[in-house]
Amino acid sequence: MPKPTASTDRRQQLVEAAFDEIAANGFEGLRTRAVARAVGIDHSTVHHHFATKADLIAAVVDHAIAPFRTGKPLTGSPAEQLRDHLNLLVRLMRERPRLFIVLRELDLRATRDDNIRAILAERDNRWRDTTTTLFRQPGWHSDTDPEAAAELVIAAVKGASFAPDPDRAAAAIDELLRLLTPREERP
The missing domain is CATH 1.10.10.60 (Homeodomain-like)
Known part of the structure; x- marks a missing residue:
């Protein structure tokens, strides 16, 4: 290098x-x-x-957003992959809250600024595409809409990042995962 x-x-x-x-x-x-x-x-x-x-x-x-990319290959069932991803986000909320402060600031500014909206849209679309692909894999509820489920995950993570207490954010994200994961896939 x-x-x-x-x-x-x-x-x-x-x-x-x-x-x-x-x-x-x-x-x-x-x-x-x-x-x-x-x-x-x-x-x-x-x-x-x-x-x-x-x-x-x-x-x-x-x-x-660099810390959100682990570089590790995804392994396990789709539910395990999502759990790993969400656990990473919760860990980062606890360890590096300033990441979420900055991203929230940018998300809020994007509602009024076309340039910022375009910058964020490109990155969010990568997250959206990856998550949608995950929900297209077998192992979810039979009636899961992959696009809607991906939007739910993104909205929940962004919303949970506003929680002043990382434990509340973690609990909300854990509940989301529980609701999305079929019983036989739950730990």
Whole structure:
């Protein structure tokens, strides 16, 4: 693997600083001047790494969702695969709540901003497609609609991430999995 250059290091520093700004001040509080200051560069230099603020936001989204991709191959029944995925999300809610703060901020902004909506839609569609494919596999209730079930999972996870207590979020996600999983597949 090639060694990162100073430019890629600086780019990553800018992404992390923008992530921190959103986590601390919300999307509305994101200022490229503050991001540049956090990294120790002049604000005009930010545009050397990101042509537009939307490009910076897209990089922040990718940074925020990277921990959701484990890189491990999916194994087990479809219910076990979903359980593993949801358990990862619950663990991240507990260990890295700022991920969800940033993603919630971006989701809320997306309701008013076409550029942010497009950035998030691309990433959400990957999640939606993967989850729909999982629900198309045998092992679910016979009348499960794969597309609707995938939307339910996404809505439940996003909604649970608003819970101030990670244990409540975990309980809600566990209940979702229980409701979706046929009795013979439950642990």
